[in-house]
Amino acid sequence: MILGLFGLFLGIAGWHAGTLWESLAHTVQKLSGASVLYTLRDLDFLVSTLFVLGMLVAMGLYSGISCRQIQKTRSLAQLPEGQWSIVKRQFLKNRLAVVGALIILALYLVAFLCPFLAPYDPVEQGDRVQERLLLPSAEHLLGTDRFARDVFSRIVYGSRISLLVGFLAMGLAVTLGTAVGAVAGYYGGWVDSVIMRFVDMMLSFPSLILIITVIALWRNQSIWIIITLIGLMSWMGVARLVRGQFMALKEREFFQAAKALGAGTGRLIFRHLLPNSLTPIIVSATLRVGNTILLEASLSYLGLGVQPPTPSWGNIVYDTKGNLFTEWWMPLAAGMAIVVTVVGYNLLGDGLRDALDPRLRE
Amino acid sequence: MHVKESAGTVSMTQVQNAGSPHLEVRNLKTYFYTEDGVVRAVDGLSYGLAKGETLGLVGESGCGKSVSALSVMRLIASPGKIVEGEILLDGLDLLQCSEPEMREVRGNRISMIFQEPMTSLNPVFTIGNQIMEAIRVHQDVSRKEARDRTIAMIRRVKISAAETRVDEYPHQMSGGMRQRVMIAMALACNPEVLIADEPTTALDVTIQAQIMELLAELQSDFQMSILLITHNLGLVAEVSDQVAVMYASKVVEHTSTAELFASPLHPYTHGLLTSVPTLGMPREQKLNVIPGQVPNPLHFPTGCRFHPRCPVAEQRCKQEEPLLREVKPGHWAACHFIENGKSPMKGADR
Numbered sequence A: 001m002i003l004g005l006f007g008l009f010l011g012i013a014g015w016h017a018g019t020l021w022e023s024l025a026h027t028v029q030k031l032s033g034a035s036v037l038y039t040l041r042d043l044d045f046l047v048s049t050l051f052v053l054g055m056l057v058a059m060g061l062y063s064g065i066s067c068r069q070i071q072k073t074r075s076l077a078q079l080p081e082g083q084w085s086i087v088k089r090q091f092l093k094n095r096l097a098v099v100g101a102l103i104i105l106a107l108y109l110v111a112f113l114c115p116f117l118a119p120y121d122p123v124e125q126g127d128r129v130q131e132r133l134l135l136p137s138a139e140h141l142l143g144t145d146r147f148a149r150d151v152f153s154r155i156v157y158g159s160r161i162s163l164l165v166g167f168l169a170m171g172l173a174v175t176l177g178t179a180v181g182a183v184a185g186y187y188g189g190w191v192d193s194v195i196m197r198f199v200d201m202m203l204s205f206p207s208l209i210l211i212i213t214v215i216a217l218w219r220n221q222s223i224w225i226i227i228t229l230i231g232l233m234s235w236m237g238v239a240r241l242v243r244g245q246f247m248a249l250k251e252r253e254f255f256q257a258a259k260a261l262g263a264g265t266g267r268l269i270f271r272h273l274l275p276n277s278l279t280p281i282i283v284s285a286t287l288r289v290g291n292t293i294l295l296e297a298s299l300s301y302l303g304l305g306v307q308p309p310t311p312s313w314g315n316i317v318y319d320t321k322g323n324l325f326t327e328w329w330m331p332l333a334a335g336m337a338i339v340v341t342v343v344g345y346n347l348l349g350d351g352l353r354d355a356l357d358p359r360l361r362e
Numbered sequence B: 001m002h003v004k005e006s007a008g009t010v011s012m013t014q015v016q017n018a019g020s021p022h023l024e025v026r027n028l029k030t031y032f033y034t035e036d037g038v039v040r041a042v043d044g045l046s047y048g049l050a051k052g053e054t055l056g057l058v059g060e061s062g063c064g065k066s067v068s069a070l071s072v073m074r075l076i077a078s079p080g081k082i083v084e085g086e087i088l089l090d091g092l093d094l095l096q097c098s099e100p101e102m103r104e105v106r107g108n109r110i111s112m113i114f115q116e117p118m119t120s121l122n123p124v125f126t127i128g129n130q131i132m133e134a135i136r137v138h139q140d141v142s143r144k145e146a147r148d149r150t151i152a153m154i155r156r157v158k159i160s161a162a163e164t165r166v167d168e169y170p171h172q173m174s175g176g177m178r179q180r181v182m183i184a185m186a187l188a189c190n191p192e193v194l195i196a197d198e199p200t201t202a203l204d205v206t207i208q209a210q211i212m213e214l215l216a217e218l219q220s221d222f223q224m225s226i227l228l229i230t231h232n233l234g235l236v237a238e239v240s241d242q243v244a245v246m247y248a249s250k251v252v253e254h255t256s257t258a259e260l261f262a263s264p265l266h267p268y269t270h271g272l273l274t275s276v277p278t279l280g281m282p283r284e285q286k287l288n289v290i291p292g293q294v295p296n297p298l299h300f301p302t303g304c305r306f307h308p309r310c311p312v313a314e315q316r317c318k319q320e321e322p323l324l325r326e327v328k329p330g331h332w333a334a335c336h337f338i339e340n341g342k343s344p345m346k347g348a349d350r
């Protein structure tokens, strides 16, 4: 089960990192200045097609495995219900949680299948005279912006940025927060006091202002820097949670028993404390992804986040700043996209918490 | 290891060790420095556990039994501290060992099983995985070999269908089964000493009997010495060779089981024994209740800690603390008024 989760995590992280590869390819193409062998959009298509094929293969494999499992279960007659299936049942009972999960799933599908869903290239500018600021129509579902780019396509592609920021910034925050909280919770005493005072200090900084300052000083707005900064400002909650979890687990009898068997620090942390803290970590991470997405949107809205022409929901709103009343549907659509994503993550987090908490069962 | 293979050597070792116990605790003091003051959870405890024997450590709840066991394992965490004493395992003073040396002792030379089988196993791993881990902590064996040994170990603690149950999670098992798994983990590396802290208190009576039977069987197979901690005198009578009675963080009486039940010398032991019903005891005879309360380890009474509850206490008891002394050959007790092997209590020799 833990391996499965880890695999899932790696898979998503891998895909997100894949977008890094894309931007690398972009740079290589620019640097070499060679005649364009393939456009970014071709690459996109390639990735999406591979993804669809991968999904089909995975579905085939999965149904094969579950068929075999069903046969096995039948022959064993009454197998006690595993904890995983209890969690699944609890989760599915919670309608809102399922809605949240579907929203996130749909968003990931959109992000994967951008080139198939978006009718136009998101950064390509149309005819500046004829195709600028068009009203919504069948051809341009959400009209075009000042640079004659199709807004619907931009919003579709914008999902990539939000998901990327949400996942990687949270991944960084969770890793950092877990490491810090683990040290504080495991060692306790003065180590804990020092670390937790530092956490309190970090929490008392207004994160948005701090990030803006750093970006302004650095004069660098690459998406990777933004993700890193957001991650660096979001780990404190996780650290507190993990610390509290470790402190409580240290009092449990199985921890004593493990120590009595001669387990050392590494074993105690990685086999006993961490795996038993995993569910609250996952839940809180899911619930906090929304915040990181909002933070990126705020930065982009202020013009300090993702740089145009790369589309992000935040900078789509920023782009329409001057024409808010005549083109209200553009910021509205982008804003709705942000809201739906954040709500989706929160519903999913709530649902996971309820499904994974044994006290709330039955 | 060599010793176990040849019967001749075994008896030699036993003869050699007849004088010095396998595990000996001398004047152990473990204090907790809390906000309310110093809790003297263990305060001058001494006992000896002979090789291959079972020592029952009995006493009322809160008298310091668990803390003394954790002290032997050196698992006392802050704000607790072992202040003084010696813990000798075959002559090696565990209190002088470094933490890495201690990790080699835990689970390998001394193992411990706990009271709550429901919570003593890690809920996120299968039981097989946990027993394997117990082996791999101390021994560098392949996964395959560890798994084979795990299955053998599960059979050894009499869990049926070992090959399938090895992959079950703790929540799929009953309390008795989990305690068996705990025993399998504790014995996975062939320890010399097993500390069992109330191993059956949380289980119902029939399961209790099965677990004790299993422990007795494994004791002779593995040639272990067992420290059995309990508040259940009946259990002690059945399985121990020796008994140490604890009161207020100290041992007040220590002798063989037969001797203790036949002629308890300390007034506290006497009260303890007459407070449990025995088979064949006259129906009209009332059960004795020791009056008063268990003393608070924050401030023990002066002199003999039992004096506020002792029916034969005298002025001297309030001022002078009695030492644990050999009042009869092989019989130690801590009371001023045991003379010529006679208890100060009337009719103590039942």
Ligand SMILES: Nc1ncnc2c1ncn2[C@@H]1O[C@H](COP(=O)(O)OP(=O)(O)O)[C@@H](O)[C@H]1O
Binding pocket: B032, B034, B039, B040, B041, B059, B060, B061, B062, B063, B064, B065, B066, B067, B068, B079, B080, B297
């Ligand atoms: N971590 C701790 N902090 C403070 N006091 C403790 C701690 N652990 C145990 N004690 C105290 O030590 C005494 C002995 O406890 P324990 O050994 O658990 O008793 P028992 O004989 O029932 O096993 C009790 O009075 C208990 O309150």
Ligand code: SF4
Binding pocket: B266, B267, B268, B304, B305, B306, B307, B308, B310, B311, B312, B313, B314, B317, B322, B334, B335, B336, B337, B344
């Ligand atoms: S020393 Fe005094 S108070 Fe203590 S047990 Fe003996 S008679 Fe009772």
Ligand SMILES: [Mg+2]
Binding pocket: B065, B066, B067, B198
């Ligand atoms: Mg206890």
